[in-house]
Amino acid sequence: MSIDNLDTVKQLIAGKECGRVEFKETTGQLERGMETLCAFLNGEGGTVLFGVTDKGKIIGQEVSDKTRRDIAEAINRLEPVAMVQISYAPLPDSEKKVIAFHVENSKLNRPFSYKGRPYMRVESATTTMPQTAYNDLLLQRDGNRYRWELLENRNLTLQDLDANEVLKTVRLGIECGRLPEDTGTDVPVILEKFGLQKNGVLNNAAAVLFGKHEDMEYPQCLLRLARFKGTDKTVFMDSQRIQGNFFQLLNAAMAFIFKHLSLSGTTDTLEREEHLTIPYKAIREGVVNSLTHRSYKEAGGSVGIAIYDDRVEIENPGTFPPNWDAEKMKSEHESKPQNPLLANALYKRKVLESWGRGIGLMMSECRKAGLPEPEYRIWSDSVTLIFKCEVTNRPSTDQVPTKHRPSTDQVFALVKILDERELSVKEIMEALELNHRPTFRTNYLHPALDEGYVIPLYPEQPSHPKQKYRLTEKGLELLKQQ
Structure with missing residues (x-):
């Protein structure tokens, strides 16, 4: 792209400073200009104009032999070697010129650094690139063998x-x-x-x-769960840290969400249907995506789910593919999983859908429920998904009298599964689509036993090989109330 006349310069200025154009008054700001040029090389390319004020006024500058030497030396400090097009646009009736540095998209050679330090563009600002983002670009450049x-x-x-x-x-x-x-x-x-x-x-x-993570050294396979009082992190109401494989973490996340998000009921069909404050499909897709597409490289990284009075936030380490923004995520887009092996196994199990449909599903489900579309906040090394809703402090089912109301929705789900049947732990877990036994016992079975809704067939022998569970009169009464 040749920028050797003022018409081309004016066209660039008309777009004002943005992600791909930067103004500098003189080459006295050469260092900052080179940092921005490095950021453009790590993005989609761009142009740095010297001789233009921050407000877009063309003032030009004198170009001496020393200016040209300084420019050449500065460009030689880019690593790896970059193709930088230097143009000079003369001002009429003046010895001054606008100096333009232009670079094209060079994604096959990224990451670039200037004086040993990499830079990136965030909106119209240039900033130092975090180590995680630099490593991601290295992985993209060097192929799959280092994933x-x-x-x-x-x-x-x-x-x-x-x-x-x-x-x-x-x-x-x-x-x-x-x-x-x-x-x-x-x-x-x-x-x-x-x-x-x-x-x-x-x-x-x-x-x-x-993995069975009790004895394995994978600290990043951690899930942080918290319910906060109010709209900030000042006061905890509940907090858990779960270590486990993908399916254990998914089960624990959904159990925690069911524990703290209210249920409402409809009877449009022959059977009563329960609905979370946030649609189940939407919140589950958000959790699945966070566990699947997160960065696992950093041992200290983990997924965090925080529930507030007015929102649910799901945070995970890592970033979206380069050049993705919120608008692209909402529209139809290709699927570019950060962890293709994980994504493939989860797709085979039908935990994950392919073709980049997950974000659209979340948007659609929230719209149907009358909720705002979920939002993404993209940071330099992490992504936060935000569902806005009103969260009550204690889930409840209005149709159940207070004296019979279960303490959690997990207990009620267990009661519904048993109905008038006798089932083993394995059979109940399969019906609930759970596979993490400690989570099942802690959040489902033990509370149901303690509250008198469920009783074992062999109460004196909890580990009996033929142990099964059935509803008590209180449990059956709970179902009748529905």
């Missing part, structure tokens, strides 16, 4: 993985038609097919998906 999920862990063995969870993934994948009937039940073979094991060595993705 964290692909890295081998020779200390990881099959005994460290939950084989039942692997087989459940296969069963659900076959049921939904995303895996062939002959996938088999040989766990090592399945892991090889999913790309989670190569030549007998497991990788990080296998640990995230199926």
